[in-house]
Amino acid sequence: MAFKKGFLWGGATAANQYEGGYDQGGKGLNAIDVLTNGAVDQPRLVTWKKADGTTGTSPLVWGKEFSVPADASPAILPEYHYPSHHGTDFYHHYQEDIQLMAEMGFKTFRLSLSWSRIFPNGDDEQPNEAGLAFYDQIFAECQKYQIEPMVTLSHYDAPLSLVERYGGWADRKLIDLFEKYAVTVFKHYKGQVKYWTTFNEINAMDLAPYMGGGLTDPTPQNRAQGAHNQFVASAKAVRAAHQIDPEMQVGQMLAYAPIYAYTCDPADQVEIMKAQQETLFYSDVQVGGRYPEYRLKSYERQGIQLDDTPQDYELLAEYPADFLSFSCYSSSVLTTHPTDGDASGNLGVAGVSNPYLETNAWGWATDPDCLRLALNTLWDRYHRPLWVVENGLGWADQLESDHTIHDDYRIKYLRAAISSMADAVNEDGVDLMGYTMWSAIDLVSNGTGEMKKRYGLVYVDCDDLGNGTMKRYKKDSFAWFQKVIASNGTDL
Ligand code: BGP
Helix, strand or coil: CCCCCCCEEEEECCHHHHCCCCCCCCCCCEHHHHECCCECCECEEEEEEECCCCEEEEEECCCCCCCCCCCEEECCCCCCCCHHHCCCCHHHHHHHHHHHHHHHCCCEEEEECCHHHHCCCCCCCCCCHHHHHHHHHHHHHHHHCCCEEEEEEECCCCEHHHHHHHCHHHCCHHHHHHHHHHHHHHHHCCCCCCEEEEECCCCHHHHCHHHHHCCCCCCHHHHHHHHHHHHHHHHHHHHHHHHHCCCCEEEEEEECCCEEECCCCHHHHHHHHHHHHHHHHHHHHHCCCCCCHHHHHHHHHHCCCCCCCHHHHHHHHHCCCCCEEEECCCCEEECCCCCCCCCCCCCCCCCCCCCCCCECCCCCECCCCHHHHHHHHHHHHHCCCEEEEECCCCECCCCCCCCCCCCHHHHHHHHHHHHHHHHHHHCCCCCEEEEEEECCCCCCCCCCCCCCCECCCEEECCCCCCCCCCCEEECHHHHHHHHHHHCCCCCC
16 A cells, blocks of 8 residues: 555645635735736736836746836736636635535645735735635535645735735745734634645745745845745744644645756756756755755855844744645756757746657646656655645646546546655655645636646636636546545555
8 A cells, every 4th residue: 555544635726726706705906816817828917007007017927037117016907817816716616616526535625825815905904804704614614524624825826915015025024924814824723724835836936936926026136035035934834833733734835846857968967956956945945944055155146135134044943844745747858958959948847848758738748757756856855744735737628518528638647646656655665645636626727827728627617718607517537536535546
């Protein structure tokens, strides 16, 4: 038996891609509520307004620079479409959705709280009671089916008001505001929620700083400060959770993808080492409890100086994350010889070609071994319990006239992924807590804002512009995953 008793099988979601109801129940705006949809070949746009009434946009491209003019504020403009406004309407379908999860046998359901649903402006005196009550209902539904919620405090959302006033996480003020938010929800949901993570894919501060940090001016200095502030905020959240309820565990959430050298030129290996450091810096601090020398050297070279205090470093050392959760969809290839256009040197998971692997329509390679490799790297480095909280396949699924969806390609992908995890546990002795595939139910794509890039085990009738009945239909992968969970991962 590969997976331990009580292994946390389930699926994952995020408020901004799933919940909808963006202006209901007293919710304020999050920064992501001013992000338009995009497409496979078009970036999403941050939309903004200047004091003189003129408007504009800045492209949000993963891994690339962008910036909003200094005299402009991100704002909703009527001529654009904003996918976070509707998601796939979990706000009105939560009972049905959690019932479907229960039918699949989910032991856990990963969701995120929308920060601005709890504190509409980020620094309100009192929390929004209607927002707290909304999640009370969700957790009550989970309890009904003995599904353990796994909650992300910030999945690419920060109250827009904090972004406008402080430039997002570049300002230390957000540390205390986040701590207040964390303490509020830890106290309120004590006994209902045991597993938490602070920031989804915390290394998005480097990869997509507007999403990851609400940074409207993502200079290297601001990214470094934003990361530092999130580390300190995470440590304070760990401290608060343990004080409020010793049962609570607060993990890190990292975006991780194995990177392969395209050639055996040692120069390629050095590039891989450097690229790994870019990612592992985040877990070295949040899980390892200290800044690694390679990062300090790089700050020195770039002339980056952190606004920090000696207490920050004590907190980091004293309150590291309880477990390390991560997303892993694919691997990428790197080379210093991009001669044939095959390996671009692009460190993102998209757009990198590996001649041994097939890719989906968005250029993401299906790598049957990436989870085993990821789990071993992270286990060997930290020896902290691991949790795969995102893994799955995006596809333009076809809804047939009889309302069936034959997603055998997704079953094939997930089967390989689970086998790879089983090898990491059986062969290598990795301590794995759970697996929450992405995504429990169809939701809006994060990278493109499209609906056509679907990951769910349940299809939702909703198009790229949010039109549709929002009706739910089980895909073939639904029954397959049900069988996997019932057999604790032995019947694949
Ligand atoms: C991760 C995000 C998720 C999710 C997933 C799939 O980076 O944490 O929010 O969306 O990627 O990405 P996409 O939706 O762009 O295909």
